[in-house]
Structures are given as C-alpha cells and as structure tokens.
Amino acid sequence: MRRVYLDNNATTPVHPLVLEAMIPFFKETFGNASSVHYFGQQAKKALEESREKVAAFIGAKAGEIVFTSGGTESDNLAIKGVAYANRAKGRHIITSSIEHHAVLNVCKQLEKKGFEVTYLPVNRYGEVSPESVEDAIRPDTILITVMHANNEVGTLQPIDAIGKIAKARQILFHTDAVQSVGKVPVNVDSFNVDLLSLSSHKIYGPKGVGALYVRRGTRILPLFQGGHHERRRRAGTENVPGVVGLGRACELAAENMDEEAGKLLALMDRLQSGLERKVEDVLLNGHPTKRLPNTLNMSFAGVEGESLLLNLDMEGIAVSTGSACTSGTLEPSHVLSAMGVDPQLAQGSLRFSLGRENTEEDIDYVLAVISDIVKRLRAISPFYKSSSSPS
Amino acid sequence: MRRVYLDNNATTPVHPLVLEAMIPFFKETFGNASSVHYFGQQAKKALEESREKVAAFIGAKAGEIVFTSGGTESDNLAIKGVAYANRAKGRHIITSSIEHHAVLNVCKQLEKKGFEVTYLPVNRYGEVSPESVEDAIRPDTILITVMHANNEVGTLQPIDAIGKIAKARQILFHTDAVQSVGKVPVNVDSFNVDLLSLSSHKIYGPKGVGALYVRRGTRILPLFQGGHHERRRRAGTENVPGVVGLGRACELAAENMDEEAGKLLALMDRLQSGLERKVEDVLLNGHPTKRLPNTLNMSFAGVEGESLLLNLDMEGIAVSTGSACTSGTLEPSHVLSAMGVDPQLAQGSLRFSLGRENTEEDIDYVLAVISDIVKRLRAISPFYKSSSSPS
Amino acid sequence: MLYSEKVMEHFRNPRNVGQMENPDGIGHVGNPICGDIMELYIKVEDGKIVDARFQTFGCGAAIATSSMVTEMVKGKDIEEALRISNKAVAEALDGLPPVKMHCSVLAEQALKSAIEDYLKKSGRAKTKEETEVDDDG
C-alpha cells in the first residue's frame, strides 16, 4: 500500500545522516562520559561537540545547553526549575491557554503547590497578544512561559515582543520551541528568552533526547538528584548516541532549513488549496500566514476527526487530530477551544504536518482519496444535511 | 594500542544483536507510539512487546513496567513517587549508607522537604543486616529502599530477607537493581519488592533508557507532567528504539546470564589471584563471595587511585575509582567509608568491572603491566616506605 | 491496533446507515464530553423491531457501536431489545478500548431512547429505572 506520512509534528523519521553519526557511539565509542579513562573521554568529547552544535543552532553558548530526555522533560525542568528556585521572590507564573500539555499540566501541578498561574487567552488565530502579557504581570511574577509555535495549528507567537516585555520587566522568560526549532529561525538572543525547550525527535533526530537552553546566570533547581552530570542540572549517565544524534540533527537543520521551509510551504499550499477546491465546507484553523511552514489544521464540517483519521489511515495516509499525546483522551482540543472554534468543528479537525520526505505526489494522493471519504462520513452524519454549513 | 575495558559497571557497549534490533525503529518504524495511525500502532506494538520482555526477565507483568530515561530517573521516580504519594501516611524512609547517589541524594533532598531518613550502616563487607532494617521500622515508615548489588564493591544485599520484613510489616520496598540485573537472578516476587529500578546501558543496551517496576496497586506520583504516556506515570514521547534495545538486551541477558556469570567469575578470580600474587599489599574491598560475578574492588596500599587509573589508562586499560558519577568530585568513596575501610586505603582503591567482551588475555595483560606501575607510584609516595603495610 | 478487527469491519462497512422514512421511534443522544452524537430510528411491527437505521457523528467506536446495535436489535421484540446492554454491544464487537467504552453506552442509550419514543407515541412509556445503563468505561 502507498504510505504517506503527514504527521511530522508528532514525530519524524531519523535522518539517514543522523543515524550514521550515531552508530559509532553504540558499540565502539561507548564509554560513560563521566569516566576519566580513554573510553570515557572519547564519549565526553562527542558529548561536548554536540553541545556546541546545539548551542550554535540557537545562538547560545555550549555551557547554556542541558541535555534532557526530550521536550517534556525540558519543559518540566524549565518551569519547575525556575519556579522552585524563585519561590522566595514570588509565586506568579504567566502562560498561554494553548500550550502543550507538558507546559499546561506542569502549571496546573504548580497551582496545587501554591503557585498562581495566569492562562492568557488567544485570538481566533491562536495568537497571544503582547499587551495581555504586559497586563498580566504582577510584582510577584517570576516566570513567563509562552510557546513559540503551536503544535496543533502551527501559529507562531509574537515571541520577540513578549521577550522584550519580559526583559524590560526583568522576569524570566521560557519558550517551548519544540515545534519551531528546525522549521523557522530560532535565536535565544533575538527572542530575549532565558530558557528554551527543544526535542530531538521533532527534527529528524532520535527519540529520547532533548535539550533545555538555560541562559548563563539563570538558576534552576534540578528535577533529578544523583550524580553531578550536566553541571549538576540533570543527573544520569548521558545518552551519548542520542546527544550526538541531536547535535547532527541541529547541524543538518541549520544547513537545510531555508530551502526545506520553501519546499514545505509550497506543498502545504498545494494541500490547502486542493482541499478547499475538492472538499466542501472545510475551514482553516490557525493563522493564515504567521504559521509554521509545515502545519495545516483544517476542520471538516459535519465529520468527526477520528473517523476521518481512521479512514485516511486505511488508505495509508497518516495524519492526526490535534496532538498525538491527547489521542486516547476524550477532551476536544484545548487549543481550538481557546481559539473559539465551534465545538463541532473542533471535533472535526485534522492536522496535516508535512516533512522533508513528502512530495507533490503525496499531496495529490491525499487529495485524490479524501473527498470520497468525507462524503461517505457526511452521509452517516446527523449534522451534514446539505452542502451548506453544519446544522 | 591494546585496549582493555574493565569498567562495565560504568557502562557497557551495546550488544550487536541489540543494535540490530533497534535499527529499524529509527528510520522505518519511526512512529510516535501515541499516534492512532499505522505508523503509531507499529511503534506501539514494538513498545508493548519490549515491555513484555523486560517484565518477563524480572518476573513481572507488562503493565507493571514504566519506561524511563535511565537508572537515575527510575530511582528518583520510585522514591519521590512513593514518598509524595504516601505523605499523609508517614514521612519516614529507610535506606542504606552505601546506595548510589541517585538514591542517596534523593533521600537527602527529601530530608529538606520534611521527610526523615534512616541511613543503615553496613558491615566491613558492605552488607546491610536485615535485623537493622527491622529495628529501624517506625509506625510512620512508608518506604524501605536498599540496593540489590553495590556498584563499587559488588556486594549483594540479603534482599530476600529484607523483602520478607517489608512485606510482613506492610511497608513498600524498593530496590535499585541497576547493577544486579543481567548479572545475577532478579525476581520481583521472590524479592518481595514493590518497586525495582534497572538501567539499559548497564546490560549491553543503549544509554538513555531504563525501567521502573511498580507492583500492581502501588501508587506513585509522576515526576513529569505532560501527556498521558506510560499509564500516566511518565509523560513524554516514548523512546521506541531505546525501549526496543532494552527489551532485546533483557532477552539476551536471560539467555546468556548463567554461562556468562561463570565465565566472568573465572576471569575475576584470575585477576584477583594474579593481583594478590604479583602486587604486594593489595586488599579486597567487598564480600569475598556474596558479590557480583564481575566486580573486583582492590586497595593498593600507599598509592592513590586516580594516579593508578591514569597510569593504567596510558597502557590502554580502563578501570574506575569507585563510581563514574563521582569521579570529578573530591570526596572519597562513601561506600568504602561506610564499610570502615581505612581512608588512605579507600583513596587507593580501584574497581575492575568485567564484561562479556573480556578474555583471559585481557586479564593477563593487566597483570603484566600493573605491578610496575604500582611500584613506580609507591616510589613517589610518602607512605609506602617498605614492603609492609602503609605508614 | 487501537480497535478489534470486528470494530474496524463495522467501521469500514457500517450497516443500516441513513435516515428512515416514517420511523416508529427516534432516539437522539449526545455525549457532552466527547461530542459524539447518535440518531437511531426504529420501525416496529407487532411489538417486534423489524428495521433500524442510524446516523452518527463520532469516532470509529461510535460508528461501529451504532452499526452493531442496529444489527442486534433487528428481529427482537421490545422487551428483548430493552435488555441489550452496552456491554453486550461492546462484546459483540470483540471489545472496545477502555477510553471508548462510553461509545457503547451511547449506543445503548440511543436504542433505549428510540424505544422510549416509540412507547410514548404508542402510549406506553417505561419507568426511568428500566433505562439505566451499565458503564464500564
């Protein structure tokens, strides 16, 4: 069967050159980077070279990179790490209502521990307004955490403007850049961020590794106690092959991003205009332009997302309803809800997230099969009576 | 240069068959195990098959295995997870004074949070006495955590006896089995443990992955907030290739352990008796027999460990002074201190930890070079005046 | 796979899809949590359900349980039909993932609501208790 993978925001296949870079670190240069001997020092060297690469990619210094097990850990470390390190200064945190659960659920957890959290609203495109950030700041605000690009709809936040406000008010600023790194330019200085999360498996690197940027001088408390790894910010034997993979993935992303983004944008436009032409009553969720070049979230009136997803899967097409982590839960997307999308349209949304392996043929294949599927599901649906809007 | 790796307690090279098993999950079966579509379900299938393998290896059920990023995270999750889930019941924890820092430093952290911890002493062989456990139990004791095998000296604890006590007194029992899994039989039921930590990179699996066994019905609070992975006990996109590697490593260990242990024991005996014959004033640290079949910790009177290690490294031999995680720190081994080893002899200790790739030739090579090195260092030493004991 | 083969088969080829001309009873239920909506129509002759059809807005499980319940109910008399539990529907589909059990509840409720409607129209409403459901989800 033809297989078309359009779920690159959930995860990406490892780039062949990334895997190639990793291979020697499983069996040959396999030492523990904390060991004093040759095997250890070889591993350490690879670790530190990767640290340089990751740092260079986001405009940071090597010493500011902490390797973690992924985006979720990076977000947890950043937010809890700052919250607990600054508890004496204040207990107020500002975030948005469309964050990934790795941020939202940390904030909810902190609320149970006596912190107060402001969840900023977004407009219909999923944008946080910098003014709302400014207005939410209180004397006891210790952290602002607003994601760079949303994983479900791809909307990019006005991160520079928010960063300027945070800097002017001297409040620590974290951004979850898990979805934007590798797709659009990310620079910790131009963003004025103090902490930034990224995840390897979203950028053609291996799963199980991520990084947290921590600006020099920013104190965080660790999540794990143990050995003195990662300058005492993250205990545990370093995942050398994983880190090498992440380093190489950053290097490749730096080389290819501009070209790749152009290609993805063209494919995404082809998909969007094709859907609008071939399927009635489809609506874009997310910002029409200030959006990741690979992410297209569309609502199909009268149709429920999972049934659409399963039908596409039967044709070999992999897409997602919202984020992979919340599939298996009952709640409709908190992102679309926050954007004010009609609940039934929110239930009928699909995320197509493109990647470097996609081709025009992939897109045309999707366009060839989707309209029949939608028609069939609409025939079953109690809502979709005509060719007009939902009941 | 001939290279002899005798630091397998720090980390092991990935077994070729383990790497082979992992490879398809980087580029081909690369899906996010939480995704509903084909790519996701293929990944999920691999994940669950590995869970079965890990569970089978330690006599557990698949649903009782939580995948983590390594031994340190498993220890943190077990101890903090139980402590915070049972805070209403009591605040007393019992552990030993020779635990790995991933346990000890968690306990110290919990002391800052209002828990009370009893650090049990050990005898000169590094053994905790079950009676001391029994005596330490208080009405508010919520957790006993005692490691199965010590990483520095290899001594095995009377885990069955401690488990029986914990069970009789209905107190949760965790064991850090990071060093014993794969080397000696480990069974959660015969140990009567409720939680057990293991780490992939110690058993010829990849770095960056580990597991925590959590007995059915045992409530723990998660360390990370985020998506609903691992039955809500560990958020974050699952490291599928890593987990597949761990599963395969467990399978191989199950097949080979008995034979391997015999081979390692013979090599270790050869090394020990060779050292005792060729080098004057060497002393075994750890239990003469109730010990891992691969771990030999010896003190060289009058010589400091790191300088011995560096000299061996110059000859291509990789060993360790205590644990890899504490190299780079100044403190002498807390394990040897707790065992009552003379501080200067503790400073002069080396850990040889053997592995599946070692041969008799490796051992003979070490024996051929070490006595000259020790002689040379003793000539520099202000302590070692004669061929008798240290000053 | 997320779903059993049986679920996928009913999802792929749902039976008894569509509206019904002049139904004897209509059940309309919705799950406020997940947004699934089912409409179930029955035709009754001599106290026997001779035909059933449905329209559903919902996930794979919602569509499959709708399809299955309409199959199960055909040829049954009213008393028998009222005894069809959500568990029976789920079992007939070789089980459902725990997180999807609520779909089988919805299917049972849709059926009960259609029968209720029929009984009301024919002047024989049931008491509340008899319509309670068994939710394992």
Place this chain on the structure above:
Amino acid sequence: MLYSEKVMEHFRNPRNVGQMENPDGIGHVGNPICGDIMELYIKVEDGKIVDARFQTFGCGAAIATSSMVTEMVKGKDIEEALRISNKAVAEALDGLPPVKMHCSVLAEQALKSAIEDYLKKSGRAKTKEETEVDDDG
C-alpha cells in the same frame, strides 16, 4: 582529556621525585578533603634554593603540581620562591580542571611549609599572613 598535555607530561615523568638526604627544609601538607599528601624537601645555599624534591600520595594533578613546583623553585632565592602562587603553578601546567585547583594550592602550601621550616631552623620564621594562598578551585 581531563588534563592538559603538560599535566600529563609531568604526571608521566615527574621531576625531582624522592626523598632528600639532609634537606634544609621539609614541607609536609595534606588535604583533609581529598586525602592528598605532599612532602617537599629543599636544599638552600646562600639564600637560594639549589635543589628540591618531593614525595606525593595523590591524584594526577597532585603529582604534576608537585613536579612542577619543584622545577619552578630551583634556582630561585627565598623571597622569589615565596611569591610562587598556586595560580602560577597551575598556569605553568597549562591549567587544571576547576575540581583539581586545590592540588595547586597544596603544592604552594608544601613549598611555603618547606621554606617556613628552613627559616625556622635558621631562626627567621615568617608571619602567618605571608603564607596565605589564593584558591580558585
């Protein structure tokens, strides 16, 4: 590598190793934290240190700094020798890892203590302040 080439070179081939017959000053210092012990012997002629030797129980850095400090001190007069700081020793070795800086402190202390001993024997003890060290570790 943990250590600079220079450190490794001195560690591999330490200069001035061993006890000294009839030294003019003996310094004996130990670091209670890490257990390193240094013994440093000097021979003084006409206010000049003409020879220095050491014995050290300690890590790579401890041995290298001992070796280096004995090299640095030879040919210097007492006043010059007293001005050799731990930083100077570390720099002469192309640096030390932060966690090992204390070894250079130990080397400086061993030298000072040997000079002290010499001055005491020859009746000219220094004050405490002049023996303070500069620890970057």
